[in-house]
Amino acid sequence: MIPQEIIRRKRDGDELDPADIRSFIAALAAGQLSEGQIGAFAMAVWFKGMSREEIVALTLAMADSGDRLQWTDIDRPIADKHSTGGVGDNVSLMLAPIAAACGLAVPMISGRGLGHTGGTLDKLESIPGYRITPDADLFPKVVKQVGCAIIGQTGALAPADGRLYAVRDVTATVDSIPLITASILSKKLAAGLQTLVLDVKVGNGAFMADRAQAEILAQSLVEVANGAGVRTSALITDMNQPLADAAGNAVEMRNCLDFLAGGKADTRLEAVVLAFAAEMLVKSGIAASSEDGEGMARRALSSGKAAEVFARMVSMLGGPADLLENPGRYLARAPVEKPVLAARSGWLAACDARGIGVSVIDLGGGRRHPADRIDHRVGFSELLSLGTRVTAGEPIALVHAANDAAAERAAAALAAHYRITEDSPKLTPVISSRI
Template sequence: MTEPFDAVDVIAAKRDGRELDTARIRWLVDAFTRGAVADEQMSAWAMAVLLNGMDRREIRDLTLAMIDSGERMTFTGLPKPTVDKHSTGGVGDKITLPLAPLVAAFDVAVPQLSGRGLGHTGGTLDKLESIPGWRADLAPDALRTQLADVGAAICAAGADLAPADKRLYALRDTTGTVEAIPLIASSIMSKKIAEGTAALVLDVKFGSGAFLPQRGRAEELARTMVELGGDAGVATVALLTDMSVPLGLTAGNAIEVEESVEVLAGGGPADVRELTVALAREMLTLAGRPDADVEAALDDGRAMDRWRRMIRAQGGDPEAPLPVARESHQVLADRDGVLVEQDARAVGVAAWRLGAGRARQGDPVQHGAGVRLHAKPGDPVRAGQPLATLLTDDADRIPRAVEALAGAHRIAASGSQVPERPLIAARIA
């Protein structure tokens, strides 16, 4: 087959800051998927995009081309509205776990296609796989059946969903181009649009524990994705949320499931409940349920009932004991005072080093590993009081995790005030 364009010319055009027309973008994605454009050529193009950007039309063309590289799912005929949520990831971000069954309690279908963790941010599927028997893979027919019956499914995306994105994502991760906003936006939205949901709520994070720490960059990403959703006919709203401090009091796998169940039981940390409720309200509004009393559904057991049904539908035992790490180590406060800072990234790196995360795709994770926090910014602390407990099956991992937490907690004099940082900084629609 004679190719209509030359990869080097397309790379050079973006290197020199020129726009790429629709035909060239569609060809590039298709040729890369077929193997006619080599990995090193696509890597060079990705770096050119990181350095020079893309305009809205180019990003839309890239997103549509990646969708067209595979199959599209459809939930036409499902007897309830569909709505999904996507988070850009953070430390202790377990929100999907209580959120999906909570929204499903209002006769809404939540087809939550999720991923695994890499580096210091955890993966939803890794967390759920700490539940004995639970399986991440669902065939399309099984997914539809579960959505019609239970209303919520959290599962892995099929290999045929935006396969060009999967290949490009792997290259970005090894070539220093993960932070390119056009590539992030098209990656997320190609999968979500191909998934076939009618509406989407985005949780876009900034702060030390986010992969885009700067608020301005996170806001640019949120606006870009909301526009892409609108262009594709998917009603899309984004919340901009602060990931300077870990969400809740746990970062790991089984311990985050444990905390999620506490939220479903009407308790749990205030910040986890706040964000779960806020995202549920946005999702239910888009699904035509603006008056739903989501807090009541957490408190009266309806959300918990859906959780148990969802876990059982995927082979899990919601009553089974969760894995517990064999080794633990406490990090203690070195003085009396008030905890004024708790660096999310440092906590995430510590959890990763303890075995809760992975350095490369495909690496195993320890389900019991992670960091359990005992204080949040604003809390008074005493010298010798535990600030965190490190959990792992391998004691040799503890020293490097302790090293990661050096300087993560800052304690000021008693009576010091902690500046108020709202968890939800903005809504973008």
């Protein structure tokens, strides 16, 4: 295999043979390619694209670049969910234990915050003692005994993706649909999944702000995953406002615990969580229809079974056994809490969801550089939903900050992210389509 020949053929728009793709990715994983060669390959793909067959071959080659998890000793269907990222998107935290309570095994390998979007691992690290990188024996043990485990990617899973992504990040090739598809799915294939559901976000708080592009990405992900042997579907969901009524780390964890206790009924967040639970159960053959699946998920919540699964997962992964009973003992609170007041009376008609995510970073709740330490205490809570009628001077959110100056800046920024109108707005459905 001559790397520059593969790069040249893709540069010229040729379709690459699967064997050549496998050879290139094997060399990448083995450290035999220069960053220049990797960047040239990524740029050629960015400009020329890839056929569906090429993307399947790339995904499989990246998945095979490291270990593949095996679940032969678990008699439950193996399922997972992935989100393309949003603000106030803590769905995974509740979805995994709900799905497990309904009979699925969910080995969920999650990520940290990326750009303005929050990361599931950062939220979990607000729990004292929780191990996001357990040893190789503990992860399958928790999945088998509890039904779910949410952890971070290890270096042994799809290592080629890690090196390719690092180069893409500095060569302006992140937003290539073939490369996004292979990056997401290679890690999921390496996790040994049988079924997968995808949450493809669209809106001003998503990476895909344009609906047409979101649909193209969703279609690519679904077709490639199914082509690689994993039963997969996708829901396109709205990210023109935070999904939960909180954005941050510990504040979203408290939101999660409230949800599992039944405190977030009839919200946009509940609609998304239950829809994905139903989709997972139907795809895995446990539920006959979406209605049946949603009913099972609701019963897992109302009975307390999902909360029990979550508590057991946290305890087995090193967190406190009584987190659900005593969240205030473990989830640190910021020293300053300041209400954000409506500047005028009217309807909350629109907001800059991306701006809210950036404001969380400004508070210290996200990273500007990979090595930055996160302040898990900070963020926003009690965020009112769009379509809410407010009176001038009424709180529309609560800032959690490390000091008074940061709280003042964040409150002013958040108020500026919302538009208040005299007329009631027409809102986008939280789930717009299924692919």
